[in-house]
Amino acid sequence: MDDVVIKASGVSKKFSRDIKSLMKYGVYDIGKTTLGMDIDCSILRPKEFWAVDEVSFELHRGETLGIIGKNGSGKSTLLKMLNGIFMPDKGTIEVKGRVGALIEVGAGFHPLLTGRENIYVNGTILGMSKKEIDAKFDDIVKFADIGDFLDSPVKSYSSGMYVRLGFAVAVHTEPDILLVDEILAVGDREFQLKCYQKIQQIKKRGVSVILVSHNEYTVREQTSKCLYLSKGKMRYFGPTEEAINYYIKDSLEEKIIQVEDIKNQHLSKAPKAEILSIQFLDKNLKEISYIESGQEINIVLECLINKVLKNPIFGVNFYDGAGFMYCSNSDYECVNFDEILPGNIKVKINIPQFHLPQNKYSCSTIIAEENVTNLVDWKDKAYTFVVGRAKNARGSIKLPTKWDVGIYEKGE
Amino acid sequence: MNLRVNQNENSKIYKPNRNSTLGFSIWNEMFAELVQSRELIIRLFIRDISARYKQSVLGIIWTFIMPIFAVGVFVYLNYSGVLNVGETKIPYPAYALLGITIWQLFATGITSSTGSLVGAGNLIGKINFAKESLVISSLAQTVFDFLIRTALIAVVFLIYGITPSWTTIFLPIAIVPLILLTLGFGFILSVLNAVFRDVSQIISFVITFFLFITPVLYPVPTTEPMMTLTKFNPVATLVIGARDLVIEGGLTQTYEFMYSAIFSLILFLLSWRMFHIMEPKIAERI
Numbered sequence: 279m280d281d282v283v284i285k286a287s288g289v290s291k292k293f294s295r296d297i298k299s300l301m302k303y304g305v306y307d308i309g310k311t312t313l314g315m316d317i318d319c320s321i322l323r324p325k326e327f328w329a330v331d332e333v334s335f336e337l338h339r340g341e342t343l344g345i346i347g348k349n350g351s352g353k354s355t356l357l358k359m360l361n362g363i364f365m366p367d368k369g370t371i372e373v374k375g376r377v378g379a380l381i382e383v384g385a386g387f388h389p390l391l392t393g394r395e396n397i398y399v400n401g402t403i404l405g406m407s408k409k410e411i412d413a414k415f416d417d418i419v420k421f422a423d424i425g426d427f428l429d430s431p432v433k434s435y436s437s438g439m440y441v442r443l444g445f446a447v448a449v450h451t452e453p454d455i456l457l458v459d460e461i462l463a464v465g466d467r468e469f470q471l472k473c474y475q476k477i478q479q480i481k482k483r484g485v486s487v488i489l490v491s492h493n494e495y496t497v498r499e500q501t502s503k504c505l506y507l508s509k510g511k512m513r514y515f516g517p518t519e520e521a522i523n524y525y526i527k528d529s530l531e532e533k534i535i536q537v538e539d540i541k542n543q544h545l546s547k548a549p550k551a552e553i554l555s556i557q558f559l560d561k562n563l564k565e566i567s568y569i570e571s572g573q574e575i576n577i578v579l580e581c582l583i584n585k586v587l588k589n590p591i592f593g594v595n596f597y598d599g600a601g602f603m604y605c606s607n608s609d610y611e612c613v614n615f616d617e618i619l620p621g622n623i624k625v626k627i628n629i630p631q632f633h634l635p636q637n638k639y640s641c642s643t644i645i646a647e648e649n650v651t652n653l654v655d656w657k658d659k660a661y662t663f664v665v666g667r668a669k670n671a672r673g674s675i676k677l678p679t680k681w682d683v684g685i686y687e688k689g690e
Numbered sequence: 691m692n693l694r695v696n697q698n699e700n701s702k703i704y705k706p707n708r709n710s711t712l713g714f715s716i717w718n719e720m721f722a723e724l725v726q727s728r729e730l731i732i733r734l735f736i737r738d739i740s741a742r743y744k745q746s747v748l749g750i751i752w753t754f755i756m757p758i759f760a761v762g763v764f765v766y767l768n769y770s771g772v773l774n775v776g777e778t779k780i781p782y783p784a785y786a787l788l789g790i791t792i793w794q795l796f797a798t799g800i801t802s803s804t805g806s807l808v809g810a811g812n813l814i815g816k817i818n819f820a821k822e823s824l825v826i827s828s829l830a831q832t833v834f835d836f837l838i839r840t841a842l843i844a845v846v847f848l849i850y851g852i853t854p855s856w857t858t859i860f861l862p863i864a865i866v867p868l869i870l871l872t873l874g875f876g877f878i879l880s881v882l883n884a885v886f887r888d889v890s891q892i893i894s895f896v897i898t899f900f901l902f903i904t905p906v907l908y909p910v911p912t913t914e915p916m917m918t919l920t921k922f923n924p925v926a927t928l929v930i931g932a933r934d935l936v937i938e939g940g941l942t943q944t945y946e947f948m949y950s951a952i953f954s955l956i957l958f959l960l961s962w963r964m965f966h967i968m969e970p971k972i973a974e975r976i
Binding site: 293300301304305307308311312319320358359361362363364365366367368369370371372373374375377379381382385386388390391395398399402403404405407408431 | 701702703704705706729730733734737740741744745812813814815816817818819881882884885886964967968970971973974975
């Protein structure tokens, strides 16, 4: 392993889901160990499960690896094993170099001690000698940017200051491998930027970085390779772009199963019309559940009209996790349908350039009569749809542009 | 079982390990880790000492209040005749204060080391460091308190006009076995407490019980069954030994003291070894 700094082979970790069995196994393990006997860690006892299951990968010098996955997929557990906080129950991890871990910034801070005192305590816990801390002290303080608060107890710090100081200490331990858990989300945008700049900077010195995140943007910006964990198992290991696609597609499939029930809800027991299904089609009219931002999309609503609808309004809304994103509505767009007779109908909406930023969206559909508030049928967030990042886009979306370069004369 | 294998300074292999492959090299590893973490032990000790009284009015005076209060109760019971402790070589308040101060080295040492891992649970789950440091630094605090309290003993001796024997100079050596005994129990109990929290509860009343069967606040019993019981109580013989050096000018129970000292050393080494083997498992138990 010349330039391989971390080599994990078949790494697994089991946990107990029940605190009583945890205690029982604890006593059993201590007893057996004290008597010098071996414990077979590789088999599951009742009420145990594999939190991380047979994960293998290699990390090279200067490389940045992302670990993505949903909550509870084993990301943090894997990171803690790489840091030596947990021992694997199966497999081996070979680590070459000094490991710096940012699993929770400021974990070693004592609230009553001042920032200055805590820099020394935290630095020592992270493995720095007093000499090293003395040498780095000014840099740490400068990076943390806590000003006059240096000699105040950290319990009077804002959470941002707390994180800044924690990150500052940890990043100055001069690691060969830096493990970063989803912690930077705490700081404000400006500080996050500063942290990532710092990470970029130490990467140039040949430091390898492992970044755990469930934020696709962060992972995409920072890493080229990704490990995607799902329920403790390694689903994918390779280029970040691919890993994220797997991740998004998986979460989409789960979402669809969950929404089955909602689909069958109606506003009234005998609606005048019902939305039966929604289909997303690409420009070739092939059904899709994923589209690249900026591409043409066709949305088809299948509806069953039970009674004559006068001046009906059809609408489609998109929501991201945080709120309302986009609406297409026949009323706002001045499309008039006059009257629709009973029967099965299809409503087609063509959007030539679908510029929603990369994300997972839930989609609601409505049928209303005369005006938007008079709803006939409404399927609230019953469908899920994923928008991927546009090719060659730096930001979240890519708008159609026309460029022109020309010479002009003053006063023209 | 699990173990960290240090290949060279910065290269590590983490794997579920065969206990049988450990052999004698584990002692080298344990000593190396202890030497490596000395700075951390000192830093944690300073942290806890300086944080302890930060938000307190009386501050360090609390270190004196506890023994004064405990002795005060017994002095009152003794003089009022409720309790007859019998003849002591030096005036009773001085005798009781000396005894309880040595005793507390053991008692508070056990209590604080038992809770040391659980108390730092958050830290253990987030940062990888030598966890021995937590147990040792918590005991260092107790030793620090002991040193401060000797000042109180000196004042009381001065008031009563008692001159300590010349053998008092051996006291620092005589308390070493007591410290090893405390650490020995501390290593085991801190791990057990991490698995089930009942341990700290049990400890608090077992300690109280031991205070009564240990001749700390009363002279060494001369009647059975207390006499034999005391001889087989390592805490008692170690406390008696340390106290004898101050007031008797020599050990009155030399053999018992030696046996207890050897017992303490063995207990310390075994429980330290156990702690070291269990160490990688602690984080997931807390």
